[in-house]
Amino acid sequence: MAESAELARIIEGCKSGDAQAFAQMVDMYAGRCYGYFYRLTGDRDLSDELLSELFIRLVEKIGSYKGGVFESWLFRIASNIFHDHLRGKKRRQKLFDARRAQLQRVSDGPRQSDARDEMLDRLQVQLNRLDADTRELIMLRYYSELSFKEIAELRREPIGTALSRLHRGLKKLRELMEG
C-alpha cells in the first residue's frame, strides 16, 4: 500500500513536470526495462537506445496516464518501442548483424571482446532459439511483474493461449539450458 502511494506521488510529480519525480521514476524502472530490452535484443547499445527512447516517451505521454496498473501502461509503451524498432528496416538489419555476430562468437568459442559478459551469457544464446513472440511473452512476464491476467490483457490475447505459450516457452528454455 505504501509502495503504491509512493508511486502515485511520483506519477503526480511527473505530471506536474517535477524533475526529481522523473529521476525517481528512472531509478524505479530503469533496471527492469533495461533487462526487458536487453533480453529481447541481446545488444547493450541497442538496449541503451531503447531505454532512452522509453523514458523520453514517458515525459511526452505521462499526461495521458489516467490510472490503472502503471507497469501495464509503462510496459505497453516499452513493447511498442521494441516493435517500432523491429519495423525499422535499418535497425532490423543491425539486429540481424548483431545476432549473427553473437552466434559466430559462441560457435568460435571465447575471444577477446568488449562484450565478454554477453558472450558468457548462455541464457541469452538459448533465448534467441525461441520464437520472438514467446521470448517477448516470457520477458514481459518476468520484468514487468504484472499478474498473468494483466499480461494477457496487455497483449490482447486469451489468457489460456498466453498461459500455454508461456508454459511451453519456459519448459523449452529449461531443456535448452540443461541440454
Added chain:
Amino acid sequence: MGNQNREDWQSLFGRFVDATEAEAAAEDVRAGERMLATWPAPKPDTELIAYINTEMAARQRRKRRLARLSRALAAAAAVIIIAAIALLGRGPASRPTAPMSYASIIPTSVWESEDVNAEDAELMYFQSEIRRIEAQMEALESGGDDLGPADDVEEIEMELMQIETEFWKG
C-alpha cells in the same frame, strides 16, 4: 524480480487442465522463472542513467516552453481578431490590411532560446500589453473614452504595430 512467486499458477492452469497437469505445469513455470533469476540481465550504466535524466529534463523544459508560447500566441491571436473586427466596424470601409501570420508574432529567438527567465519577462510584458489593449477596447465599446472614433482606431493600430515591433526585437 519480485512477484514471480505470488502468482497462483496452479489455480491458473487448473482453469484449463486437470489438477495433476496443472500442478506439473505450475512447477515448470516456477522452475523456468527461478532459472531466469539465476541469469540476471546486465544493469544500465550510470552514464546512461545520467544521460536519460538530462534528456528528460531538456524535453520537459521544451514541453513547458511550447505550452507557454502556445498560450501567449492564442491570447495574441484572440486580441488581434477582436481588434480587427472592431477596426472593420469603425474604420474607413476600404482600408486595405496586410495579411498577418500569427506565428510570426513570436520571434525565432524566443522559440530557440534556452533562457526561460528572459522569455518569461518578455511574455509578461506582452501579456500586460494585451490586457491594456483589451481594457481600451472595452472602454471604446462602452463609449467611455474621450477621444473621437477616428483617433481611437489610429491609436489602437499604432499600439498593435508597436507591440509587434518590440516583440520582434526580443
